Amino acid sequence: MKGSASNFILPILGILAFLIIWQVLSSAGLIALPGPLQVITDDRSRYLITHPFYYNSDLDQGLFRQTMISLGRVARGYIAAAIVGITLGIIVGSNKVIDKSLDPLFQFLRMVAPLAWVPIALAALRQNEPAALFVIFITAIWPILINTAVGVREIPQDYKNVARVLQISKQKYFFKVLLPSALPYIFTGLRIAIGLAWLAIIAAEIVMSGVAGIGFFIWDAYQQNYVTEIIVAVIYIGAVGLALDRLMAFIQRKIVPNA
Numbered sequence: 320m321k322g323s324a325s326n327f328i329l330p331i332l333g334i335l336a337f338l339i340i341w342q343v344l345s346s347a348g349l350i351a352l353p354g355p356l357q358v359i360t361d362d363r364s365r366y367l368i369t370h371p372f373y374y375n376s377d378l379d380q381g382l383f384r385q386t387m388i389s390l391g392r393v394a395r396g397y398i399a400a401a402i403v404g405i406t407l408g409i410i411v412g413s414n415k416v417i418d419k420s421l422d423p424l425f426q427f428l429r430m431v432a433p434l435a436w437v438p439i440a441l442a443a444l445r446q447n448e449p450a451a452l453f454v455i456f457i458t459a460i461w462p463i464l465i466n467t468a469v470g471v472r473e474i475p476q477d478y479k480n481v482a483r484v485l486q487i488s489k490q491k492y493f494f495k496v497l498l499p500s501a502l503p504y505i506f507t508g509l510r511i512a513i514g515l516a517w518l519a520i521i522a523a524e525i526v527m528s529g530v531a532g533i534g535f536f537i538w539d540a541y542q543q544n545y546v547t548e549i550i551v552a553v554i555y556i557g558a559v560g561l562a563l564d565r566l567m568a569f570i571q572r573k574i575v576p577n578a
Contacts, residue, residue, distance in 0.1 A: 341354055341355060342354040342355050342356060345357070352546065352550070353546060353547055353550070357547065358547045358550050358551065361547040363547060364545075364547035364548055364550070364551045367381070367382055367551050368551060371384075372384060377531050378531055378535065378539070380531070382533065382536065382551065382552060382555050385531065385532055385533045385535075385536045385552075386533050386555055386559055388532045388533075389517075389520050389521070389524065389533045389534065390559070392448075392451055392520050392532065393455055393513075393516045393517055393520050395452055395455075396451075396452045396453075396454075396455025396456045396459065396516060396520070397455060397456075397459050397512065397513060397516045399452075399456050400455070400456045400457075400458075400463060401459075401463055401509060401512070403456075403460060403464075404459070404461075404462075404463030404464040404467060404508070404512070405463060405464075405467050405505060407464050407467075407468075408463065408464045408465070408466070408467025408468040408470075408471065408508075409467060409468075409471055409497070409501070411425075411464070411468040411471075412467065412468035412469065412470065412471025412472045412501070413471055413497075418468065425461065425464065425465065428457075428461070429461035429465070431457075433454055433457075433458045433515075433518065433519040433522050433523070434522050436453070436454045436457050436458070437450065437454055437522070437523055437526045437527070440453040440454055440457075441527070447527045447530045448530070450523070450527065451523045451524065451530065454519050454520070454522070454523040455516045455519050455520055455523070458515050458516060458518075459512040459513070459515055459516040459519070460512070461512075462507075462508040462511040463505070463508040463509055463512045464508070465508065466504045466507050466508030466511070467501060467504060467505050467508055469504050470500065470501030470502070470503065470504025470505055471497060471500075471501050473500070473501075473504070474496065474497060474500045474501070478496050478500065479496075502574065502575045503571075503575050506567070506570075506575060509567055509571075510564065510568065510571065513563045513564065513567050514560060514564060517556075517559065517560050518560075520532065520534060521533065521534040521537070521556060522534065524538070525537060525538040533555060533556060536548075537549055537552050537553070540552065
């Protein structure tokens with residue numbers, strides 16, 4: 320099997336094998352979830368699949384619309400995390416005193432689960448939307464900040480010595496030495512962070528009542544025992560997460576070809 324054909328056929332075979340195993344386990348009663356055939360034939364889930372753009376109210380709309388609402392929140396929180404994380408990462412990575420002072424705090428905060436930030440954000444901000452954005456921000460910032468700091472610290476000493484000998488300006492050093500050297504690390508952090516941000520908004524929307532989004536949709540479907548709808552929504556979540564990861568990888572290859 321040629322490389323290009325195997326890249327296309329093998330993933331399809333893997334997905335088919337997963338669906339078959341899932342259907343067999345469901346049909347045999349070994350798991351309490353409906354199988355793929357039940358999901359496709361169920362009226363409610365089939366309507367969701369065939370009508371992704373329907374709109375009845377802010378909280379009752381198609382999965383594509385719900386996903387776009389969640390993605391909008393992710394974009395705002397993620398961009399803020401990227402700006403702050405890269406900036407702080409460069410500062411921390413360039414200064415050993417600041418690094419030693421703040422590293423324990425950063426390592427402590429990054430261990431807090433996204434769901435744990437939800438009640439804190441709600442108590443501090445008093446509104447669902449700003450609280451959701453904060454949860455995304457505080458979840459996504461750590462891999463960006465830490466990877467950026469590592470990238471700055473890992474700049475080869477020879478580069479620093481040459482820059483010192485040539486007495487290049489700080490601005491030129493930043494754009495010609497620091498940024499190109501740290502970019503692979505920065506993109507590693509950005510790629511990890513986009514997945515965490517997507518996970519965080521799902522968790523935040525499940526906990527926050529009355530906030531439209533795919534997380535709220537899942538929680539509402541669970542309360543009404545619409546399991547097939549939950550499965551369709553989970554497929555959306557996985558597909559969007561995969562697309563976001565591939566998008567970041569594509570951008571990384573274009574900007575840092577040898578990373």
